[in-house]
Amino acid sequence: MGNVRVLQVLAVEDQHLLVYDNGEIIQVKNEISSQVTPGDFVEVEDHYTRDKAVGFAREDDPSGQQGIIEKKTDDLLLVRTETGKQVLPIPEEDVSPGDGVLLTDLGEFYTVFEEDIVDLDDDDGGSLRRGVNDMDPSDLEPENVPDKQYSDFGGMDEVVEEVEYKVQVPLKEPERFEDVGMDAPKGVLFYGPPGTGKTYLAKIVANQVEDASFYSIRGPELSAELVGRTERLLRGLFEKAQNNPPAIIFFDEIDSVAPRRDKTMDSGRRTVGQLLSLMDGIEDRGRVVVIGTTNLIEAIDPALRRPGRFGREIEFHRPSREGRREILDIHRPDVEFADTVSFDDLVEKTEGWTGAHIESLFEEIGEILLKEERDREGSPTIRRMDVERAYERVQAQINNKEAQRRREQEAEEGSG
Incomplete structure (x- = not known):
């Protein structure tokens, strides 16, 4: 027997293991009779042809640090x-x-x-x-969802209808799909520009399903985890959800967790592979639905978008004229507006805005009232000038973000 060293398993590939060895990822032959999973520590023996894993590491209680x-x-x-x-x-x-x-x-x-x-x-x-x-353990616990209804989500009735069919029904009545010879959706992708309500609607639908658990995790946080840690967190997340149905597993910005494997490094490819395996392992009637949101749907690995995984996709678009009117009515505060304030003008001026932009308009108005201490007057009246000042602030923020996006795109194209 050659020298034996203890290494951590990062991935299992047929008859071989990928292990972490002194800062490098290497492949070793798997000669362990029991099942090995990522995260295990194994004894790897030096061999002149290919190093081989010969058994699970044991704790020998040696002295050390x-x-x-x-x-x-x-x-x-x-x-x-x-x-x-x-x-x-x-x-x-x-x-x-x-x-x-x-x-x-x-x-x-x-x-x-x-x-x-x-x-x-x-x-x-x-x-x-x-x-x-x-990550804190609470990140793997069900998250509270707002006590909101579909009526609180304005401007996109057709999107709400799709979400009811593709998310709510599989959680509440999965047998209905079986009755018509269909498999209930396991995963649904919400895609569209930032601020169009993807995360908000996911939480609303969780509120519509009695006793539903909502497990939420942000893609950038997960992708920043240690090597091997991401895969363990994913397994724990799916295990908890399947043990507590009905459940929604929600990945915000999933493109950062599951990018195209031809555009990422080894760690990204392992994460995508783990997510594919977990999606395939969801039982058809497990009453678990996975929702992913993205602003960049083409950046997601194509294998995740196949039937049986994220096979259903819902586009969140910028609201129409009628949609903007509805969103303005939903978010309009219960405060008096001066007669000179025209909501018809606001509907026209906010063309191209998202629901989040419209909501922030009223937040800016509220901030103006507070800074000027007009709330101390009793019941302040929102004037036309207040609305115009708030509008200019939000529009400036939109313009700045758009300019930044263009600069980043130009930089990316230049580096390519």
Whole structure:
């Protein structure tokens, strides 16, 4: 037997494993009789043709570095040592922040010790905490949804109708699809410009399904996680949802989690592969629906958009004239408006605006009233000048964002 080292499994590919070895990702032959999953630690033996995994790593209780647990999540610990930090899986022992631990020389395994805790430099630990991307366990718990109805979502009746059919019915009455010889949708993509209400409507539909769990996670947060950590979070997310039906798993900005595999690095490809596997594993009548939102639908890996995964897509467009009128009426505050304020003019002037822009118009008006302390007058009246000032502010924000988008697009095209 050659030298044996303990390495973490990043992915399983047929008869081989991808493992993390001293800063590099390598492929080793899998000679372990039991099932291996990403996140496991295995013993890898040196071999002159191809290194091979020969068994699961065991905890041998060797002496090594001492440390203190700084943070704890569902499946990871952040341990601070004399030489730096370690992100480690949860041991069998019951441990909590503040406990001392004894690490092996490799740093993968450890046991709790009660005495002789090493004295570490007494700083605020801020740089240490900022150096590790760890998600709080609450990110894997159901999120509260607003007590809103479909009537609170204005300007896109046809979108609401599609969401009812493609999300609400599969959660409440999946048997209806079976009765007509169809599979209930597992995944639905909401796509369209920012501010068109994709996230808001996803939360509204969750509120329409009695006892529905809503698991929400932002793509940029998930994609910034440590190597191997993203896949474990995804598995935990799907497991919790399927154990608590009816449930919605909501990925905001899913293009950052599941980009085209020909446009991303190894870590991105592994995440896409894990998500594909989890989507395929959802039972047809599991009463779990996955919703993804994106402003860039072409940036998502095509395999996710096939039937049985995110096979249903709903476009969120900018509201029409009638839609803008409806949104203005929904968000209009219960405050008196002067006779000189024309909502017909606002409907015309807000052409091209999204629902979020229109909502922010009234927020700007409210801010004007507060800054001028007109709320102290009792029941302030919103004047035409207030509306015009707020309109100019929102339009300026829109223009600035559009200019920034063009600059980024030009920079991207220039680098290509």
